[in-house]
Amino acid sequence: MSSAVIDKSKNYINHEKGLWSWLTTLDHKRIGILYMITVMAFFLIGGIFAMLIRTELFTAGKTIVDAAQYNQLMTFHGAIMVFMVIIPGIPAFLGNFFLPLQLGAKDVAFPRVNLMSWYCLIVGAAISFFSLFYHGADTGWTFYTPYSIKTDNGTILLVLGAFVMGFSSILTGLNFIATTHRLRAPGMGFFEMPLFVWGLYSTAIIQVIATPVLAITLLLLAAEKTMGIGFFDPALGGDPVLFQHFFWFYSHPAVYIMILPAMGIISELITTYSRKVIFGYKAIAFSSVGIAAVSFFVWGHHMFVSGQSEVAGVIFSFLTMLVGVPTAIKTFNWVATMYKGSIQFQSPMLYAMGFLFLFTIGGVTGVMLATMAADVHFHDTYFVVAHFHYVMVGGTLMAIMGGIYHWFPKMFGKMYSELGAQLSFAFIFVGFNVTFFPQFILGAQGMPRRYFDYLPAFEPLNQISSVGSWTIGVGFLIGLWVIIHGLLRGEKAPDNPWGAKTLEWQTTSPPPHENFYDQPKVTGGPYEYR
Amino acid sequence: MSAHNIVPFHVYRNVLLALLALTVLTVLVAKPVSGFDAGIFNFVIAMAIASVKAGLVLAFFMQLKYDNKLFLVIIVSTVFFLALLFGICTIDILTRPALTSTL
Incomplete structure (x- = not known):
């Protein structure tokens, strides 16, 4: 294309105008932005529920809500954060925006399917929220039988919502697999792909294989609840532990749907802000696929005390510990990448280092929980709550925030306030540890999870935890201000403000409608710093 | 796959005949029809026949063999x-x- 006819003021944001053009867009970048707005709105709602939960737990006994309302708050906090925030958070938002750009493609393989996936999320979320107003489910986000069969019908709607949202996840995964296989730029083999793409690709495999099992499980639950067909009720010839088998066959790999793309982001951030080629590229890439594969073998560690047989428990305990191997490979490679690097402590790097610190704690406590004898004590206590928040929030959310700041200039063509972003990080990081570290102690002391009330002896640590949660809230509000301020008042961003090497930084900020003015050709690896 | 593989008619015909034969076999080994009873293996036999049939459909009608x-x-x-x-x-x-x- 001749440079004389290129109008570089045109980009994907001003390519078309009007709300309708956004709601019917087939541009992966615009769909990514739709996901961003949606996920941020859900995060705000789920976050408010979290604040209400922690405020209720500030004192023993009733503080602001009663026990039934607490159960609904806890259920919706979990369901929103898992199904509407963390699962779509990285693949559907950042993945949609950057997978084709990093591959040097014009779009994803199936743009219409991509838009449909967003509508699946919206419809599923609408059904779920309707259940809150109709008759809020109170089963917890895991919908465990037999309680979920006996409780009110709001559960059916929430289950149906999760079912529909599952299709969003499947369609996104399908699209990413096809895109990665078919639309790489000339010269880009699998080992020239950025590690974020490897993370998304591994995630997509899990999304496509595991999510249908959740859909089927939820349908079985609905069939039993509405038609009395016996799958999980012993009185009807069913088995309640079978529900847990089916549920966790999806929902444990789902943890890796949350963390694998986060690990991809961390790989991008650490190599970029250390100004150094990534250490052990192939080891990190293969460990992503390894984690995806092993993630399917470990679901039974959720059921050590649920009536599962000891033989199955021993098998799952061993297999669960295997996940630590590829995860540790990644962590050591990230640390080795930083070694002798020219580390720049910009906000994305702060989040990456926060990830390393928090995710390591989450991972090590995961190994403790994988040990059957220890799990008998820790199971269903606040130790588990602290563990999975260190993994999901300390891991995934840190990566999302780091990724947002890293790619903000590319997405919107604006810079953000670095000072504000660092201040936000400080509040979130400190607040997070103040919130969740005391919960390890509470759990070890025996405080059960999901309870509305607790013994007076647990009150001081609960109060510290609640103050921490408000600190996190302040941190995210500052982060929201940083993003809005950057959008409205931010300085114009250069095409490559961080000096990064992957393809998305070779196009303009923000990118044009078709991503690149000329088809990029790949002649080397993605991280050739020095 | 760069182009569709053209499969000769007789291959499809033979696969169809095999599927029909296996269907007949499924009926014949059913206890209420023939009185054949392999005990716990009734289920295994039925699933094995069904798996072979599914394999034939995947391999030939869905072209997995050539793709x-x-x-x-x-x-x-x-x-x-x-x-x-x-x-x-x-x-x-x-x-x-x-x-x-x-x-």
């Missing part, structure tokens, strides 16, 4: 993970102490 091997990998891995789900659930159920089992 990019990546699709074969996808199908095999799907079956593997299904077997994994059923297999480990079965191990759990079969090794539960009778006293605590709900089955």
Whole structure:
């Protein structure tokens, strides 16, 4: 294309105008932005529920809500954060925006399917929220039988919502697999792909294989609840532990749907802000696929005390510990990448280092929980709550925030306030540890999870935890201000403000409608710093 | 796959005949029809016949035999993970102490 006819003021944001053009867009970048707005709105709602939960737990006994309302708050906090925030958070938002750009493609393989996936999320979320107003489910986000069969019908709607949202996840995964296989730029083999793409690709495999099992499980639950067909009720010839088998066959790999793309982001951030080629590229890439594969073998560690047989428990305990191997490979490679690097402590790097610190704690406590004898004590206590928040929030959310700041200039063509972003990080990081570290102690002391009330002896640590949660809230509000301020008042961003090497930084900020003015050709690896 | 593979008519005809023959076999080994009873293996025999039939459909009618091997990998891995789900659930159920089992 001749440079004389290129109008570089045109980009994907001003390519078309009007709300309708956004709601019917087939541009992966615009769909990514739709996901961003949606996920941020859900995060705000789920976050408010979290604040209400922690405020209720500030004192023993009733503080602001009663026990039934607490159960609904806890259920919706979990369901929103898992199904509407963390699962779509990285693949559907950042993945949609950057997978084709990093591959040097014009779009994803199936743009219409991509838009449909967003509508699946919206419809599923609408059904779920309707259940809150109709008759809020109170089963917890895991919908465990037999309680979920006996409780009110709001559960059916929430289950149906999760079912529909599952299709969003499947369609996104399908699209990413096809895109990665078919639309790489000339010269880009699998080992020239950025590690974020490897993370998304591994995630997509899990999304496509595991999510249908959740859909089927939820349908079985609905069939039993509405038609009395016996799958999980012993009185009807069913088995309640079978529900847990089916549920966790999806929902444990789902943890890796949350963390694998986060690990991809961390790989991008650490190599970029250390100004150094990534250490052990192939080891990190293969460990992503390894984690995806092993993630399917470990679901039974959720059921050590649920009536599962000891033989199955021993098998799952061993297999669960295997996940630590590829995860540790990644962590050591990230640390080795930083070694002798020219580390720049910009906000994305702060989040990456926060990830390393928090995710390591989450991972090590995961190994403790994988040990059957220890799990008998820790199971269903606040130790588990602290563990999975260190993994999901300390891991995934840190990566999302780091990724947002890293790619903000590319997405919107604006810079953000670095000072504000660092201040936000400080509040979130400190607040997070103040919130969740005391919960390890509470759990070890025996405080059960999901309870509305607790013994007076647990009150001081609960109060510290609640103050921490408000600190996190302040941190995210500052982060929201940083993003809005950057959008409205931010300085114009250069095409490559961080000096990064992957393809998305070779196009303009923000990118044009078709991503690149000329088809990029790949002649080397993605991280050739020095 | 760069172009569609043209499969000779007689291949499709033979596969169809094999499927029909296997269907007849399924009926014949059914206890209410023939009185044949292999006990616990009734289920195994029926599933084995059904699996062969599914394999023929996948290989010939769905062209897996002639197509990019990546699709074969996808199908095999799907079956593997299904077997994994059923297999480990079965191990759990079969090794539960009778006293605590709900089955």
